[in-house]
Amino acid sequence: MEMEGSIQEFSVPEILQFLSLHEADGVLKLKSGREEVDFGFKRGKITDALHKGEKLFHSISEYVQRTGLIPPDTFNKYMERAKEAGLSFLEIVEKGDFLSKKNIEEIIAFKIQETTCEVLTWNEGRYSFEAGKKLYQHSAFSVEIEPNTLVMEGIRRIDEWPLIEKALPDENITLRKLEKPEINVEIGEDEKTILEKITEDITLHELVGISGIGKFRTYNSVYKLTEIGLLEKGKGTGKIKTRKKTFAKKPRMAFPMNLKQILLYGFIIIHIIFLFKFRLNHVGENIRNIKNLLDDPSRVETILPLFSEDGK
Numbered sequence: 001m002e003m004e005g006s007i008q009e010f011s012v013p014e015i016l017q018f019l020s021l022h023e024a025d026g027v028l029k030l031k032s033g034r035e036e037v038d039f040g041f042k043r044g045k046i047t048d049a050l051h052k053g054e055k056l057f058h059s060i061s062e063y064v065q066r067t068g069l070i071p072p073d074t075f076n077k078y079m080e081r082a083k084e085a086g087l088s089f090l091e092i093v094e095k096g097d098f099l100s101k102k103n104i105e106e107i108i109a110f111k112i113q114e115t116t117c118e119v120l121t122w123n124e125g126r127y128s129f130e131a132g133k134k135l136y137q138h139s140a141f142s143v144e145i146e147p148n149t150l151v152m153e154g155i156r157r158i159d160e161w162p163l164i165e166k167a168l169p170d171e172n173i174t175l176r177k178l179e180k181p182e183i184n185v186e187i188g189e190d191e192k193t194i195l196e197k198i199t200e201d202i203t204l205h206e207l208v209g210i211s212g213i214g215k216f217r218t219y220n221s222v223y224k225l226t227e228i229g230l231l232e233k234g235k236g237t238g239k240i241k242t243r244k245k246t247f248a249k250k251p252r253m254a255f256p257m258n259l260k261q262i263l264l265y266g267f268i269i270i271h272i273i274f275l276f277k278f279r280l281n282h283v284g285e286n287i288r289n290i291k292n293l294l295d296d297p298s299r300v301e302t303i304l305p306l307f308s309e310d311g312k
Contacts, residue, residue: 004128016147032125040135067212174234
């Protein structure tokens with residue numbers, strides 16, 4: 001099933017859901033300006049993602065390094081071993097003591113979600129799907145995610161982003177932790193992670209790079225922590241950082257979602273048409289009968305006694 005076209009005509013959510021509905025196998029390529037993103041599909045589920053461009057995301061190896069999941073010295077050794085053995089960085093990491101296969105697959109799933117959330121904001125560009133191809137020919141890791149799950153999370157983030165961006169318009173503002181032990185507030189895991197990563201005069205941009213939870217979740221957690229008084233915002237550079245693209249409205253959802261719904265809605269529509277047509281035919285037959293009665297006075301005189309009180 002080869003396909004290609006414009007994102008303006010067939011939005012990213014619709015493309016992802018279409019491929020899911022048809023349980024596609026292959027590689028979806030999306031391009032907007034200088035940014036390119038590829039998604040691997042297996043039986044309609046997303047298995048991996050690859051970004052090629054100037055901005056957006058760090059590679060998984062850079063993510064591991066920035067978040068401190070592996071000590072710097074060990075990280076450099078792993079990179080050298082991967083190069084010498086002709087293996088991927090993650091295959092070398094799996095053989096080490098710091099990240100298990102499950103940990104690595106969770107990181108891959110996280111990167112797929114972050115990539116999906118970004119491309120959902122693209123409102124122009126091109127797409128193409130190459131059936132039967134694989135993004136990574138010999139991947140040692142197995143990740144399969146339903147596109148609908150990724151799309152729904154992406155739409156939720158798009159809805160919430162304007163409020164967060166209004167409160168945190170400058171990525172270069174500094175953040176400072178406020179110690180208020182008397183406040184008894186239950187905070188989530190993301191907020192706990194952010195508080196652990198806060199150092200003196202760290203900027204919001206720097207925090208996104210080391211948090212390990214992505215841009216949206218970092219901004220969202222900082223927003224919540226400043227609202228409840230556990231973080232204080234300092235001064236920024238005055239340079240406002242805005243998103244490259246945002247939706248003026250929610251992206252259209254591809255419909256129907258699955259084959260069962262196609263059959264169900266089709267049956268309902270056919271049933272309604274049949275009933276409507278049957279009633280029209282029935283009304284038409286009654287009108288013709290009345291017209292025949294009016295054209296033949298003798299038949300009218302025959303049925304009039306049926307409507308009299310005494311039947312005569």
